[in-house]
Amino acid sequence: MTRNCITKGLRQGGRVGAFILLALGLASCAQGVSAPPPRDPAHPTIVSLNPCLDAILTEIAPPAQVLALSHYSxxxxxxxxxxxxxxxxxxTGGTAEEIIALRPDLVLASIYLPQPTRTALERAGLKVETFGSPTSVAESIAQVRAVAAVAGRRRAGEMLVRDMTAAAEPDRGGRPIPALLWQPGEIVPGDATLVADMLRRKGFANHAAAMGLGQADFAALETILAYPPEVLLVAGDSAGQRHPLLADLTDTAVAPLAPGLLYCGGRTIVNLGARLNAIRAGLTP
Known part of the structure; x- marks a missing residue:
């Protein structure tokens, strides 16, 4: 459209005054072309490549600011x-080509972002910020604040932090109750994990340690039947985790736990805290 307007102006004006007509043609054509929305330096546009960062961004930033989440979400x-x-x-699928095409002001990613991808993004002039995986409530709160700061959404970040802090309030109800968290794949979490921190805060002791199991160790159905915890939190759907023999654990409370509550901080801590509170409240004194 711009080219047609300029050509028309040059034909009408001839050689004399061509430069003037060219300038006028550009100005008149610009009126008919939609300009891209102006950038807001206080609220940079963002592409996220990590599902846990996705979960924070959807709480603190509007869709207009977040150009894309990771495909995991x-x-x-x-x-x-x-x-x-x-x-x-x-x-996005996480490829550099997709991200560059969106032209975000900022890319948020895991510290495990492949170096070739990061190099390509930075060569294209994009700013990249990377984050680790929190292993405690305190680390998750710090991460929320860091993401909120780079997104220009500190107030929204503090509102989320307030909810997280309330949800992670330690249980004062009595002795720690031995509990085994049986995750997808029939594995258990280690002590240095965010979900383990939440279990401790809500009055549960890690029964996996008493069984001699650590981070991501496999817990067979037979092992659980031989060394049953007082509470079995089932967060998977394998054959063993659905086995009828679990009903024979008369001294064990078996409770389901949604897998989506296991891995990320932010709002997940709020939902996990509510679920653990409910499970604890439902136990026989």
Whole structure:
């Protein structure tokens, strides 16, 4: 459209005054072309490549600011975000080409972002910020504040931190209750994990340690039947985790736990805290 307007102006004006007509042609054509929305330095546009960072961003930033989430957030098996919320945001497969095409002001990623991808993004002039995986409530709160700072959403970040702090308030109800968290794949968490920190705060002791099991160790059904905990939190759907023999654990309370509550901080801590409170409250004194 711009080229047609300029050509018309040059034909009408001939050689004399061509430069003037060219300038006028550009100005008149610009009126008919939609300019891109202006950038807001206080609220940079963002592409996220990590599902846990996705979960923070959807709490503190509007969809207009978040150009894309990671594709993991559209997968119910790996997402910590409700499907309806995730559907409001675009996603990428995580390739440098896709991200560069979106032209974000900022890319948020895991510290494990492949170096070739990071190099390509930075060569294209994109700013990249990387974050680790929190292993405690305190680390998760710090991460929320850091993400909120780079997104220009400190106030929203503090509102989320307030909810997280309340949800992680330690239980004062009595002795720690031995509990085994049976995750997808029939594995157990180690002590240095965010979910283990939440279990401790809510009055549960890690029964996996008493069984001689550590981070991501496999817990067979037979082992659990031989060394049953007082509480078995089932967060998987394997054959062993659905076995009828679990009903024979008369001295063990078996409670389901949604897998989406296991891996990320932010709002996940709020939901996990509520679920653990409910489980603890339902136990026989």
């Amino acid at each position: 559209r997968d119910t098996g790996s997402s910590s975000i409700p499907a309806g919320v995730a559907a409001r945001y675009g996603v």
